[in-house]
Amino acid sequence: MKRKLLLVLLILGVLVTMIGCGPKDNGTNNNQNVENKEVNETNKSNEAKEPVEDVELLVYSGAGLKKSMEEIKDHFEKDHPGVSIQLIYAGSGQLLAQLEQSGKGDVFIVGSKPTFDDAAAKDLTMEGFPVAHHTPCIVTAKDNPHNIETLEDLEKDGIKVALGDPEANAIGKTAVKIFEKNNIDGVEKNVVVKTGTVNDLFMAIESGNADVAIVTKDGAFNNQDTLHIIDIPEEQNVDQIITASTLKSTEQEELANDFVSFLQSEEAKIYWENHGFKPVS
Numbered sequence: 001m002k003r004k005l006l007l008v009l010l011i012l013g014v015l016v017t018m019i020g021c022g023p024k025d026n027g028t029n030n031n032q033n034v035e036n037k038e039v040n041e042t043n044k045s046n047e048a049k050e051p052v053e054d055v056e057l058l059v060y061s062g063a064g065l066k067k068s069m070e071e072i073k074d075h076f077e078k079d080h081p082g083v084s085i086q087l088i089y090a091g092s093g094q095l096l097a098q099l100e101q102s103g104k105g106d107v108f109i110v111g112s113k114p115t116f117d118d119a120a121a122k123d124l125t126m127e128g129f130p131v132a133h134h135t136p137c138i139v140t141a142k143d144n145p146h147n148i149e150t151l152e153d154l155e156k157d158g159i160k161v162a163l164g165d166p167e168a169n170a171i172g173k174t175a176v177k178i179f180e181k182n183n184i185d186g187v188e189k190n191v192v193v194k195t196g197t198v199n200d201l202f203m204a205i206e207s208g209n210a211d212v213a214i215v216t217k218d219g220a221f222n223n224q225d226t227l228h229i230i231d232i233p234e235e236q237n238v239d240q241i242i243t244a245s246t247l248k249s250t251e252q253e254e255l256a257n258d259f260v261s262f263l264q265s266e267e268a269k270i271y272w273e274n275h276g277f278k279p280v281s
Helices: 002-020 028-048 063-079 092-102 113-121 151-155 170-181 198-207 217-221 253-263 266-273
Strands: 055-062 083-090 107-110 129-133 136-141 161-164 191-195 212-216 227-231 241-246
Touching: 055 063, 055 092, 055 253, 063 083, 063 198, 063 217, 063 253, 063 266, 083 092, 092 107, 092 113, 107 113, 107 253, 113 170, 113 241, 129 253, 129 266, 136 170, 136 198, 136 217, 161 170, 161 198, 170 198, 170 212, 191 198, 198 212, 198 217, 198 227, 212 217, 217 227, 241 253, 253 266
Parallel strands: 055 083, 055 107, 161 191, 161 212
Antiparallel strands: 107 241, 129 241, 136 212, 136 227
16 A cells, blocks of 8 residues: 555656646737737838829919018928928919910919909809908108109109009909999000009019009018108008919919918918918907
């Protein structure tokens, strides 16, 4: 019996030893398996992502908006890596003609509401949004040698007047409306030049080719060192509203909508105000 008991104890001891010498699992293998799985899934996810492609937005902008639009462009591009904004500047009428001819573009922004309405009537734009005021004023050379102070002074004999071309830009159309509103019909005889852009009006004054012009306050704001600015009374004036819209020709509708929204944002208002534009409330 003693021998049998010793044999049983010996067998049990061998079995315990074999079990104790087996591989121990303290969770390390399981954790390693989980980590390997996560790494594999991450690699698969990275492989599935498409590389970011450069995208270009073509924006038609009124020439008088250039300084604000350049700052807005830079800000938007920084916030949207891979996106570049190509800006085409011209008078509003010229922009509409280019848009019709090319049939291409993403965003349309002009200071002439009638021109925008023409583009909408031709089914070129989506919904338009007001961005800022484009308020007309009178400008002369800094010393105002002819003592011009009112709209009626533009009718005086010997005064050389520069106006925007009503077929080409917003300020030209608006000047016509201002004269009609105030029954002023003696200016045309004094007009020596009609320009395609508002910037050409400033050049006409600075060069001495004209004595007086009707421009916008935002444009005059950037030329105060060389110009004398005369406000047109509110009851006589015809304010303009800069309007922006995504174009129906866009192939980047979501991004174009983002740009139009940014034009109306609190951040963009700073860039409008920097150059004399009063933002729309």
